[in-house]
Amino acid sequence: MPIPESVLYPPFHVVRLNHILLTVTDLERSRLFWADTVGLQVTGQTEDRVYFRAMEERGHHCVVLQKGETAQADMLGFKVYSDEDLDKAERFFRERGLPTAFVDEPFQGRTLRTRDPLGIPLEFYFKMEKLPSIHQKYALYKGVKPLRIDHFNCFTPDVQASVDFYNSLGFRTTEYTESEENGRLWAAWMHRKGGVHDMAFTHGVGPRLHHVAFWVPTPLNIIDLLDLMATTGYVANIERGPGRHGISNAFFLYIRDPDGHRIEIYCSDYQTIDPDHEPIRWDLRDPQRQTLWGAPAPKSWFEEGSRFDGTDVREPVYAASPIVAA
Amino acid sequence: MPIPESVLYPPFHVVRLNHILLTVTDLERSRLFWADTVGLQVTGQTEDRVYFRAMEERGHHCVVLQKGETAQADMLGFKVYSDEDLDKAERFFRERGLPTAFVDEPFQGRTLRTRDPLGIPLEFYFKMEKLPSIHQKYALYKGVKPLRIDHFNCFTPDVQASVDFYNSLGFRTTEYTESEENGRLWAAWMHRKGGVHDMAFTHGVGPRLHHVAFWVPTPLNIIDLLDLMATTGYVANIERGPGRHGISNAFFLYIRDPDGHRIEIYCSDYQTIDPDHEPIRWDLRDPQRQTLWGAPAPKSWFEEGSRFDGTDVREPVYAASPIVAA
Amino acid sequence: MPIPESVLYPPFHVVRLNHILLTVTDLERSRLFWADTVGLQVTGQTEDRVYFRAMEERGHHCVVLQKGETAQADMLGFKVYSDEDLDKAERFFRERGLPTAFVDEPFQGRTLRTRDPLGIPLEFYFKMEKLPSIHQKYALYKGVKPLRIDHFNCFTPDVQASVDFYNSLGFRTTEYTESEENGRLWAAWMHRKGGVHDMAFTHGVGPRLHHVAFWVPTPLNIIDLLDLMATTGYVANIERGPGRHGISNAFFLYIRDPDGHRIEIYCSDYQTIDPDHEPIRWDLRDPQRQTLWGAPAPKSWFEEGSRFDGTDVREPVYAASPIVAA
């Protein structure tokens, strides 16, 4: 098995993913899309930035959009268990020769900025400004009615290297895909919070952001979103789905924001909190891996992604051929 | 069986129920409730009236609210198959000694005003102003996302007399309730359009409007409405449900508008279009009759209703005792 | 408009579609598929035939499978309003030079056998054996939990000729597709029962059966069926969907039975009972016509169908190019 043994007592304690910072080229256009179509709540706005949270989140933001000339993914944010874990994390990254810096970030306090070995920009914080609960303010629900941010998925040129690194941080693998041709890892799903993933890696030109995902309560929310997008000028922003993933068993839809950042709407994966939870293996060429019901993903899904700020991309370490829609 | 034989070739052709005219005491308060909570679309407004339609309806209105000092139900409206059917209807009612008058009603043209023998004010029209389709304008959907008006239900002091009369108009009975004590009719559901009912009658002080019902696509719309009402100041307007009726097999919720007019939100009854479709009989004391899952209706549901304009009410022709929530 | 004026007082009264007779090559294999996967109830079985009904139907059958060497569609069955309508129908078909014969068909009594001008085999009956209601026997629900047969869709080489003929029988058009290139009809949806259709016609090599459709309560039933088929050996029998049709606004899925007979699972179309209900026009090249969400149908959907017993097929009267999945 190409999956390393889980690190049950990691060097610092990551609780879960929390937020993403994205650069968009037209802030107002993007604000409208994320607020009215995705349905996130605006929690703050400056000239250059808009902050959003999902309906059950009490932290100040799960998405931050900032205005820029070129669309890109700027930062993936994670919450740690204590302020002391920030220091432990800083030491961990520094000792591995990775860049570290503490900044005081609006609404999230002392924040550790760093990168993983493949260049993905990461930040860790402990204490975010809390807002009043709105999960029972049903008049505010709109769009797909997103409840919380669920996970990130990144293209990486070397899935094994990415998995090994996040495994060393205590991320545990729940499902993975192997190339039948060479027995090498093609993709992996890794969690901290007890679901299928906080972070997933997909073989491809990278590192790039493949998508950020939001959790919704039922498949009908996704059908409502499809109807809404199809009749409000966003039919071309529907990329893939709806469907059931073989991997994760989740019901999904992939859409693209006005800059092409990919968003997954996701519901109904399963609980993985046990330390001895065993990962599920899939073959790359299993047609039910991507979609249990058999429909392959389009070419764009395997090829397009958002560049990360300040990181060059490179070709993957081996050539692979997933099943692509003709 | 207390149900008369169906009149398969009736004296005039009623297509279906179409609209209701209700007097409300605070037009703006009621407009907000019917538009934002029920989710009907406003199609017209004057100083004294607001007109609404549901999402798949192309006719100008299914609900008309008019301002008045005392809340009441003013008119139940039905569509006939042709202009000629209006004349046949006028003759039919006139020959039975019932009042008839033709008026030119805004948006619905030549309209026959009359009353049934128990005093319920009725109107029949053929041609209503048509509006562009909005069933695929998903950005307009709100509240419970009502698709169409479904039926009326009226208290009547003499269910047998009411059934006999509507049967003579070609309404066909789909389900009915008998009192086990005396074998007499206690309630009946009668249709023209091929569903469980356009019009139902319930034993009680009457005639009064028991409720007007709207069709929604799935039970989840009803759950969404409950969440919305419960968190926007309307928790006291939730009267009964959600539940599955034994009768009709529909999933239901009863709510009250700001004047107490009762509204049923309703989904998933069945097709009854066959001329030889046989009615289903229920015992009054069968606990699954009201609610398949066993929960009895509250007292208010058996006692409260909207008075009809210009009609006195009287006690029912016999005493009965349905199962009431303790 | 290529749609003829509706015949509001037709020569005989068709109530609705009722049943289909299909030849299958392995009766047991097909029985299992239709009973356990589709979820129809077996109501009768002989050495050569299996009879099924859906959950809210009280008539003996909506699907009859018979064993044969070559899979084909044998008969489309319709219910008329009275026994006298059978005689009126016989006269109507005979006067147009079409074959007519009365047979006594098991469970459905006196039955008129005939063909439409393009060769589709039709039968009309008035009185079918009734069975006890099972719509509230929830322990019996399985598969996709089909409530009733909803419609037929047939390939025809001459959509205009088919529409003209069924229009003369009182079928009313609710939606239709025109080729932008030549302004000719490409498809039409026609109803008797007050929904979007009892019968639809699609331009293509024909006449052939395109599909028979069943009504289910919610999109979640369709998702359940997809999960079931995907994990019980039927993933290859999933042909198209799930999706929302632009036309009819219905949520749909197309599957193929073991012989390739195409079945649509269908929910949530709209009421069309008004005699002055106006048809909706679509352009053939409108990408949201097939699927509101934009996904095109696969090639097989435009090309494959079930031959009708005893009828040769021919090429369509003009060449057309719908949008096909690459």
Next chain:
Amino acid sequence: MPIPESVLYPPFHVVRLNHILLTVTDLERSRLFWADTVGLQVTGQTEDRVYFRAMEERGHHCVVLQKGETAQADMLGFKVYSDEDLDKAERFFRERGLPTAFVDEPFQGRTLRTRDPLGIPLEFYFKMEKLPSIHQKYALYKGVKPLRIDHFNCFTPDVQASVDFYNSLGFRTTEYTESEENGRLWAAWMHRKGGVHDMAFTHGVGPRLHHVAFWVPTPLNIIDLLDLMATTGYVANIERGPGRHGISNAFFLYIRDPDGHRIEIYCSDYQTIDPDHEPIRWDLRDPQRQTLWGAPAPKSWFEEGSRFDGTDVREPVYAASPIVAA
């Protein structure tokens, strides 16, 4: 606030609740109910016991029924993070004067048996026999399609004492109810696994088991279960709901097994994994606390529960008056 500060680094690491052992008086009758109505999968059976798991669980059992003369709750089972945590737990309980014993329990290996200070029988294990995944064996899903065990709720005569104890084990409080009259705790919801609760306490004669809950994917599963129970002889086993809890925001239904053991079917609570997640406070007399939509719970819900093996019950430490259905 009557909620003690969370113990972020507890004396031993409990992962989550895992299973319950119940005595039933007719093993076969109960097996049928739990397998066909609740829909759990039977994973083992002896003369005296039946073992079950839910659809996404890989451990051998979440429910064990054993035959006995008197129905009771025998054991609440929890999974710890490592074998070493069992020893730490043993020390913790022993040092507090609570009974401890290690047993070798079928399918779950070395198991610590103990009691909490109020007498609730608890067991902790680390390693349970694993079974192949069945969450994608959709043909096996039945009943309400339970995905996993979600939580226990127990009557306790002293909610404060119970909360204080479980808090010391690292259970964190997510929501709680105070009596307005005396400012004392009336109920509390406490978690380990990152949802609203693994364990809840309700003021009442106790200790007794109030209910064990199972997670289902959507409210429609609950509606399906209601329809099934209502038509298979179990209508009297439906006790309360369906509804939305104010507390937890979950959609719920309470049913009773053939011996009266209460089962909650539960979906859609929220994520609470953050160490600084703040508990939500409710007033006992807030009518939306129990049910967001306003319907009060029946008297039985406040009074009836399952006795624990070997533990006497006592009256609560103060008198309280929740809102009870008239």
